[in-house]
Amino acid sequence: MAGQDRMTIVEVVRQVLRDEHADVIRESVKAVAQELMEAEVSELIGAQRGERTEDRATHRNGYRPRRWDTRAGEIELQIPKIRQGSYFPSFLQPRKRSEQALVAVVQQAYVCGVSTRRVDQLVESLGLRISKSEVSRIAGLLDEQVQAFRQRPLEGRYPYLFVDAKIEKVRDGGRVQRKAVVVAHAVHETGRREIIGLDIGAAETEAFWTEFLRSLVARGLLGVQLAISDAHExxxxxxxxxxxxxxxRCTVHFLRDLRGHAHREQHDALGALIRSIFTAPDGTEARKRLADAVSQLEPRLGKVARLLEQAEDDVLAFYSCPKEHWPKIRSTNPLERFNREIGRRTDVVGIFPDDASVIRLVSMLAIEANDEWLVGRSYISQKSMTPLFQSQDQTTITTNNQEEVEELLAA
Structure with a gap:
């Protein structure tokens, strides 16, 4: 029995899966319900879909739509039809609590990880006679959605790449460990933003980051002209x-680091001085302001002055890009906002049972974010993105022409 200071799984589900997650849960319930109907019809007619057998009682005969109002929202079911007799899903029978069980099991799987045992309990509550292998296949449906998202090919060019990590508590090997959830957020050549990858690792080592970035390249990441992140070596x-x-280097994180070397009463003045560098009208003026800032800080904040001077190239790299893009590419703020959204959900869960459950929750949030960005306004106007690729395209044309000349001469 849960203590007064602990939440039950139902309470966790209700708190994590509020209205923001309605679409994800609805689609997941729909997918699981469809598989349950297919399994039930296969049991009724004595054959799987597409299976040839002499013992079958009848054949499938298409589908008919039916609206289903659930706690996760309205769902459009496609109910299988059969040539002889009739079929009606058992979980739609009057006075059955199956719909509640179906939504609950999907929610639990969403928060705590897909469990064959939980799905098996659901199947039992529905009164279905389905094999263990069928139960396992249905349980895997939710993870298939996540896998498809994480392995999808990346098409086109992504000139701006933001990378960051967030620490979460996960059970591993009988212990609770702090693991890094890493997320890659990029701006496509069309100006829209997109979460292109995520993973979880034991620590933010160079080997782990290298493997993660190579996986993005293997899926098609190309055209990166500026990578924005915190100063993790x-x-x-x-x-x-x-x-x-x-x-x-993320200017927000950089300013935060500098403030750590100053007294609290100096924070406001230091912030105003540093921010003036990042709002300069051009790179030349920015470097002049940085040099002036170093001179002003040297007498009283010598360490801050040295750190600022050493970081000059790293914090001013964004000035080489189109001016319209500067406010949106000088920090990891877009990704920070997404990380806060993750934290709002994961704080409720507290400790995750395994790596897969973290990946599942973050992936679902990423899918929702990408869908919203796809139909919303572009992060950066497509017109302003054109100059980023003109020099590259010209170089490609010149190289191709040179190769054609060399081929003609060789002939």
């Missing part, structure tokens, strides 16, 4: 090794 080295693109 392993990540910085991995970005240089895998992508070879210029690196922009």
């Amino acid at each position: 392993g990540l910085k080295n991995a970005l240089a090794k895998v992508l070879g693109a210029p690196w922009q």
Whole structure:
């Protein structure tokens, strides 16, 4: 029995899966319900879909739509039809609590990980006679959605790449460990933003970051002209090794680090001085302001002055990009907002049972975010993105022409 200071799974589900998650839960319930109907019809006619057998009682005969109002919202079911007799899903029978059980099991799977045992309990509550293998297949449906999202090919070019990590508590090997959930957020050449990858690792090592970035490249990531992240040495080295693109140190994190070396009463003045560098009208003026800031800080905040001077190239890299893009590419703020959204959900769960459950929750949030960005306004106007690729395209044309000339001469 849960103590007064502990939440039951139902309470966790209700708190994590509020209205923001209605679409995810609805689609998951729909997918599981469809598989349950297919399994039930296969049991009724004595054959799986597409299976040839002499013992079958009848054949399938298409589908008919039916609206189903659930706690997760309205669902459009496709109920299988059969040529002889009739079929009606058992979980739609009057006075059955099956719909509640179906929604509950999907919610639990969403928060705590897909469990064959939980789905098996659901099947039993529905009064279905389905094999253990069928139960396992149905349980895997939710993970298939996540897997498809994480392995989808990346098409087109992504000039701006934001990378960050968030620490979560996960049970592993009988102990609770702090693991890094890493997320890659990018701006497509069309100007829309997109979460292109996520993973979880034991620590933010260079080897882990290298493997993660290589997985993005293997899926089609190309055209990166600026990588934006915090000043994690392993990540910085991995970005240089895998992508070879210029690196922009997050200006928000940088200012936060500088404040850590100053007294609290100095924070406001230091912030105003540093922010003036990042709002300069051009790169030349920014470097002049940075030099002036170093001179002003040297007498009283010598360490801050040295850190600022050493970071000059890293914090001003964004000035080489189109001016319209500067406010949106000088920090990891877009990804920070997404991380806060993750935290709002994961704080309720507290400790995750395994890595897969973390991936599942973050992936579902990422799918929702991508859907919203796809139909919303572009993060950066597509017109302003054109200059980023003009020099690249010209170089490609010149190289191709040179190759054609060399081929003609060789002939």
